[in-house]
Each structure stands twice: as C-alpha cells, then as structure tokens.
Amino acid sequence: MVGIDEQDVVARPGGAASPRRVQRVPMGLMIPAAAGLAFLVLPLAGLLIRAPWTTLPRRLTEPGVLTALRLSLQTATTATGVCLVLGVPLAWLLARVEFPGRRLVRALVTVPLVLPPVVGGVALLLAFGRNGLIGRWLDSTFGFTLPFTTAGVVVAEAFVAMPFLVIAVEGALRGADIRYEEAAATLGSDRWTTFIRVTLPLVAPGIAAGALLCWARALGEFGATITFAGNFPGRTQTMPLAVYLALETDLQAAIVLSLILLIVSVAILALLRDRWLTAP
C-alpha cells in the first residue's frame, strides 16, 4: 500500500497538474507594471542615446573630468572607511547590547536616511562650521576647519551614507547565529576577541554588502556636499557637483560625466547581485 502511494506521488509532477503551467497575468497589473519599468529604464536609455560617443574618448581625458572622478573615488572610499570604523561597532551595539533608549538610538541612526541631504549639509555646518558647536573648538584648538575642504566632503558623504552601512550590518548581526559567540566564550574568548575572531568573519558578507551600498551612496552624494563643502574644482567638486555645474554650460560634458557615474553604479549593482544579494 505504502509503496503504491509513493509511486503515485512521484508520478504526479510530470502529469496534468504540472506547476510549470504558465500563469495568466491580469491586465490591470500588467499595464502599470510595464509603465513602471519604462519609467525607470527610459531616462537611462536617453542618457545612452544622447551620449556623444564619437567625442567620448577625448572628453573622458579632459583634466576637469579626471580630477572630479579621482576626487569622487577618493572621498567616497575614505568616507566608507570612516563609516566602517564607526558604523560596525555602532551596529554591533544596536544588535547585541540591551541598553535603555536603544530604540531611540536606532531611530537617530536612521534620521540621515530620510533627511533631505541639503538639510544634512546645513546641520553639518552648524556642528562643524567655523562657528559651529564642535567646529569652533576644532578651529581654536587645532586651527583646523572642515567646511569647504576635501575632508569636509568626506564628512558630508559619511554623514549621509553611514545609516546604509549601520542598517545592513545590524541586519547581518541579527541574522548571525549568536550561539557561535557563546561557543567562543566557552573556549575562553572574551567579548572583544570573539568580536574580532568570530563575529566579524561570520558577518563579513553583510559588512561587504553594507560597505558597497555605503560607497555607492557616498559616490552619488550631492546636497550635503555642496552645502557643507562647496563646489571648488580639485578640492571639493565631486562628480555629481561637476555634472550639475556642467549642465549650465556644456550639456555634452554633463552627459559624459553622468554616463561615467551610471557605469560605476551599474557595475556596483552587478557586483552586489552576484556576490551577496542572491545569497540567503
């Protein structure tokens, strides 16, 4: 009896009730879905179509373009480094330590995520500007000012991008099996060593994904940067700022700069998809 039943079950998927059957999609969903896709893709296609392909190699090597690109890559990478050093411990604190006001802290961490970047730039000026809360002290003690410097660009980018990293890493830490940390403790490992030797390697993919998102956000940062660091070529003019400036004088240059940013972004997305986003 049992054997026959099992045979029946095995035989079924190939039969009439195969799950491979194509499902009908209601038009009420299909049309807006297609429109939504077109809305997302068409502007990018426009960028590709209008790109001055013939003069592209010459325009890419123009000194202004390369300077902006180099500055963008340098500041985004440095900002990501700052976010890693400060954000991973913050994520660990939120994920692993019970303390009063933890919900409030988590809400505060996510504020820059929803804050208009220009407002972030104004807030940074009030804190780190020459007359700001911390800026005044920095100026009088070290003779060091952040606004309108390359370091200021890094600060603005880190401020806007860090929530991406903290949220991604906190999620990874919550998803990681805490019992590995307990196992480490029973082997004589204190919490710091456990964090370095066990927790970090276990959540490394989550940290890498968070760092990439953070880097992409920093690379595209505009509002906070132009407010806090200004728009000085070679010093604070990153790619998005250069695009904005070029748009007023030279549309072709703006398209080229945009194209570069688009390629970098798509490359990151592809990297993320292949390496981490598809992993469970």
Add this chain to the structure above:
Amino acid sequence: MIEGMRRPGPVVDAHIVVDRGTFRLDIRLRIESGEVVGLLGPNGAGKTTALRALAGLQPLTAGHVTLAGGDVDRPERRTWTPAERRPIGVVFQDYLLFPHLTAQDNVAFGPRRHGVDRRSARQLAADWLERVGLADRARLKPRQLSGGQAQRVALARALAVHPELLLLDEPLAALDARTRLDTRAALHRHLAEHPGASLLVTHDPLDALVLADRLVIVEAGHVVQEGDAATITAQPRTDYVARLVGLNLYRGTADGQTVRVGPDLALAVDDPLHGDAFVAFPPSAVALHSSRPHGSPRNTWPATITGLQRNGDNLRVQLAGPIGVAADVTPAAAANLELAPGQPVWVAVKATQTRAYPADVQPSAMTRDAR
C-alpha cells in the same frame, strides 16, 4: 592550563535554580572528578538550561554553581564568573564549529584564548585531531566534514582546553543511526579518558545508559530519579522513566503480595511489601487472550486495544482498561488473535514477571544533598 587548581571535593557542586515565568528549573547536581553523569529527560524538562547555567551562558535566579571548589555563580552574593573564565568545555548539539576556520584552527581556538602561542596551539590541535582519528582532516572547513567527523572535531575542541568540567549537549542527536553507533563508542572511550568531570545531556536513554556512570532524570524542572543504570532500569519511579526503559509502571498500595493499582484492580506480585508501592513489568510479560484465560496467571483483566505498532520483530499493542498497559506479541500471535484497534481482549500477567518496590523511599543520592 587550568590543571593544578584542583581541590579535594566534587568538581561540580550546584543547586541550579532558573526561573523563567511559567517554567522553573530547580535541581541539585554533584559530579566527582572522572565521573560521567547523564542528565536525562523529555524535551522541555530543563536539561539544556541546566547545562547552560553550568557553562555560564544562563545566569541563575537562585542557588549556586561551584566548579572545582570556586563559586562561579551565586546570585545572593552577586558572584558571577562569565563563561570565558570558567574551567569548562562544551560540545554543543549542532557542534557550532566556526565555519570560517579549518578543523585544526577550530581546535586551536581554545588553547590560543588560554594564552598558548600560535605554534604550540596548532601543534596541540593537531595532536587532538589525531586522538579523535581526524589527522587527515585538519585542513578542511566544517562544511566539508561529515556529521560524525564534525562531532569529533567539536569534542577535540572542547577537550583541548583541558576542562575540569566537560559539558555535552545531545552530542549524538544530529547523527544518523549508523554513524551514531560508531561515534557513541568513540565518545565512550574519550569520556573514560577524560580526567575531569563530564555532564552529558540527552533525551536518548541508550546514549545515557552507555555513556554515563550515573543518571539524573529530570522532568518539568525537577530531579525525579537518580542512580546507576541498573537501579533505574530495574526500578523506574515515573511513567517517563518506565517508558524510557520499556516497562509498564503503576503506583498503588501494597498489602502483602497484592498491590491495589486501581479501584477495580489489584495485582498479585512475588515480592511481599506494604504501603505505597510501585509495580513494574515489561510488555513482553503481558499475554493477550481472546477469552478469559484459565489456569496459572492470577492477574487478568478485560481490556480494549487502542493502538498497534511495530516494535522490532514484534507488535507493540496499547491497551485501555482498568489500567493502561503495553503488550508485546509476536506477529504469529497477533494474526492468530486477529488483533485490531477497538477489539476487546483479555490481558494476563504472571506474578513472577512483575517487580514490586516501595514508592516512598528516596534514593540515597537524592537525600544526601537535600535541604
């Protein structure tokens, strides 16, 4: 590395009280050096909580844990030693080998944290892997190991820190039957060689009987029976223990050679005794008849079949009646009687195959430490 700290007296002297709202664990444990104690009980009895309390992964609500003569947890004096400073080694149920480290680095992890330099720790780990027969697997990552191999790496990792107390949480539960047999034998050998105390948490009676010198049986957060395997298998004191060792068990009032176990049923027994008593007999001692049997068996009563299942080569028959009882019958007898659920039969048990023993005597091990 923790050797030399040993003082006379038991390695473990604990009164574990953990209160978690609806559940309260309250057990006393003493484990001597070289002794393997099996903590046995059904799921949810509090076994793993007890192990975690000893390991320092679960703080006590009250009571105390004393390891190798030193208090590591005593809430009333605010004494607390975290897991990393307790002289313990733990083999977790699913091993929890660090997935990013090789087998050798997993074993070397403990010695490194105890201050052994990198080279010596790796050598120590290699020696331990050799002892568990995995010298050729040292460079593999945990995901490349079979279940049995991972279990042995976990054991080597726990033993590599020379723990005073080795804690094993269901160490064989994740293995298939065949691997389990081999691994159980190997584990038995390593436990026998371990100079410190060992506590084995399991819900499998066979693991406990094979591996432990002494059994502590926990139900619903309390110790219900304690003793060596022979005593517990011969004289179970709760339904759980009786089922565990495969006996029918009843509690009643004895008056000479009869024990009244229900309003309408008194069982004749061979061992004369008086007062509160247990009667136990194996399912193989129960005979089933289609009509009232004549002749020698004095214990007979009508019953109804409620269930039938395979049990080795025999059929295990569950019966309802004045007392619930399990019977083992051969397939031939079952066919002969045309056994089916709902069918009425007559049950017969010979007095000579029953064991009766007093119910109100506490085993010495339980009273020794009480109050």
